[in-house]
Amino acid sequence: MKQRGFTLLEVIIAMGILAFVVLSTHQILDSTTKAKDASDETIAELNGLQTLFRLMDQDFSQMTKRQVRNEAGDFQETYILAGRYVLDSQYDGIGFVRDGWVNPINLLPRSELQAVGYRVIDDKLERVYRVYVDQLDNMEPRSQVILENIEDLKFEFLDDKD
Structure with missing residues (x-):
């Protein structure tokens, strides 16, 4: 009589090989997914930095010498407000x-x-930013979050006093 099936040993070996292939495939897929997530995070950070530098370049390159009036209608003496805690900043x-x-x-x-x-x-x-330059409208300035997880911010520039 001829045998028409697999022995128990052959089935166990085939199952072991299949389990090894499935496990290997899962590890490759998992590492690929982690690499893609890390890449997406890096790309998002770079896009945020590019947006920041583009905005800052536009703003700083078009800076103009104009005094601003406060709510009382008085002109402020400086053209640039800069320093620690200006605009209620942490830095x-x-x-x-x-x-x-x-x-x-x-x-x-x-x-x-x-x-x-x-x-x-x-x-x-x-x-x-403000829609109107002078602060006569008593409106709060509008804000736009550009970057997150900032550890420090410092502005240095030369003025007439070096």
Whole structure:
């Protein structure tokens, strides 16, 4: 009589080989998934940095010399506010007026000037801005979170006192 099946030993060996292949495939898939997640996280950080540098480049390159009036209507003496805790920042903060805020054919009820600033609150770097340069409207500035997990922020620049 001829045998028409597999022996128990052959089935166990086949199951062992199959288990080894499945385990190996799972480990390769798992390491590939972890590498993709790490890559996505790095790309997100780089995109955030690119956005930050683009915004800062636009803002700082179009900085203009214009005094700002406070709520009482008095002009502030400085053109740039910078230093520790400026704009309620955890670290250094900076505020100034920039030109070049697009307002085609004066369609919007505002000028092309914009008061902007940078600060860190709750370890998040924020770009703060006002629709109107002067603080006569008693409105809080608008803020936009640009980067998170900020450990320190410091601004250094030369002024007329070096």
